[in-house]
Amino acid sequence: MQAILKRSSLAVIRWFDSWAGTTNDKGSAAAETLTASVAKARTIDWGRVAPFVGLHLSCLFVFKVGFSWVALTTAITLYVVRMFAITAGYHRYFAHRAYRTSRVGQFLMAALGASAAQRGPLWWAAHHRHHHMHSDEPEDIHSPKQQGVFWSHIGWVLDRSNFRSRIELIKDFAKFPELRFLDRFDILVPVLLGVSVFLFGVALETWAPGLGTNGWQMLVWGFVVSTIFLYHGTFTVNSLAHLVGKRRFATKDTSRNNLFIALITLGEGWHNNHHHYQASARQGFYWWEIDVSYYILRTLSVFGIVWDLRPVPKRAMGLRRLDQKSA
Ligand SMILES: [Zn+2]
Numbered sequence: 001m002q003a004i005l006k007r008s009s010l011a012v013i014r015w016f017d018s019w020a021g022t023t024n025d026k027g028s029a030a031a032e033t034l035t036a037s038v039a040k041a042r043t044i045d046w047g048r049v050a051p052f053v054g055l056h057l058s059c060l061f062v063f064k065v066g067f068s069w070v071a072l073t074t075a076i077t078l079y080v081v082r083m084f085a086i087t088a089g090y091h092r093y094f095a096h097r098a099y100r101t102s103r104v105g106q107f108l109m110a111a112l113g114a115s116a117a118q119r120g121p122l123w124w125a126a127h128h129r130h131h132h133m134h135s136d137e138p139e140d141i142h143s144p145k146q147q148g149v150f151w152s153h154i155g156w157v158l159d160r161s162n163f164r165s166r167i168e169l170i171k172d173f174a175k176f177p178e179l180r181f182l183d184r185f186d187i188l189v190p191v192l193l194g195v196s197v198f199l200f201g202v203a204l205e206t207w208a209p210g211l212g213t214n215g216w217q218m219l220v221w222g223f224v225v226s227t228i229f230l231y232h233g234t235f236t237v238n239s240l241a242h243l244v245g246k247r248r249f250a251t252k253d254t255s256r257n258n259l260f261i262a263l264i265t266l267g268e269g270w271h272n273n274h275h276h277y278q279a280s281a282r283q284g285f286y287w288w289e290i291d292v293s294y295y296i297l298r299t300l301s302v303f304g305i306v307w308d309l310r311p312v313p314k315r316a317m318g319l320r321r322l323d324q325k326s327a
């Protein structure tokens with residue numbers, strides 16, 4: 001009984017302090033080995049993930065709060081902005097170091113990424129590095145080949161053994177205290193965004209009643225619905241992009257190139273390209289492979305906000321080709 005109480009209270013504390021009871025703040029020496037965390041894998045921590053489940057259920061409030069064009073526009077805008085922060089920030093910058101930016105730029109990207117409620121930048125990028133180290137092998141934490149579609153899409157996020165930030169895989173960024181803060185208190189930015197969206201709705205109801213919105217409607221559409229689409233848009237890269245699409249390069253994994261996923265994730269659907277050459281800032285390797293995140297990064301580089309965007313070396317383009325004779 002005492003053990004259950006202790007576990008439940010830790011789960012609730014972790015809603016607010018995601019490093020509570022982990023070895024994240026004690027350096028790599030004390031960190032659990034990856035093998036150990038894999039050994040006890042695939043146990044869903046329901047107490048800890050209750051807010052995640054609750055957020056999904058809250059989508060049903062759309063029937064209660066009604067619809068307005070301004071609420072839908074806010075939802076789409078917040079989807080696009082936050083998807084950019086996940087793909088260009090969490091993924092291409094923090095996981096792969098595909099370009100450079102200032103410390104302020106790095107922090108802003110991390111904070112914007114955190115607003116997507118997909119945990120902190122260190123957690124996200126470390127788990128993704130782990131995926132590249134073991135793609136579609138038994139150790140892979142989200143492989144549809146190993147654990148099935150459901151697990152690769154969403155199960156792994158709920159898994160007790162994937163809760164810790166795996167700091168040992170992201171030491172290069174874990175040295176920044178501001179990133180450690182965002183990672184540890186990963187609920188902070190999403191809550192701030194939720195409150196801001198609500199207040200925006202209240203302000204519109206007061207000063208622009210003709211738009212037909214209010215605080216609750218804006219919260220449900222602008223934050224809840226937008227965030228849920230953002231989850232499943234991002235998750236398709238781990239599930240569907242290893243199942244559906246074409247393979248240009250003979251990578252050791254099952255990664256595929258998929259236009260639909262590239263469109264909903266602003267460029268991440270060129271996943272076979274990405275597994276073939278992970279370090280580049282672009283994932284669409286040809287002009288016809290739409291990669292919106294890369295276009296935005298190119299634009300930001302014109303203004304000196306980001307720089308040293310890593311290209312795909314010519315040699316890599318010719319290696320292990322399945323669609324033509326290898327160079
Ligand atoms: Zn992958």
Ligand SMILES: [Zn+2]
Pocket residue numbers: 091095096128132274278
């Ligand atoms: Zn990657």
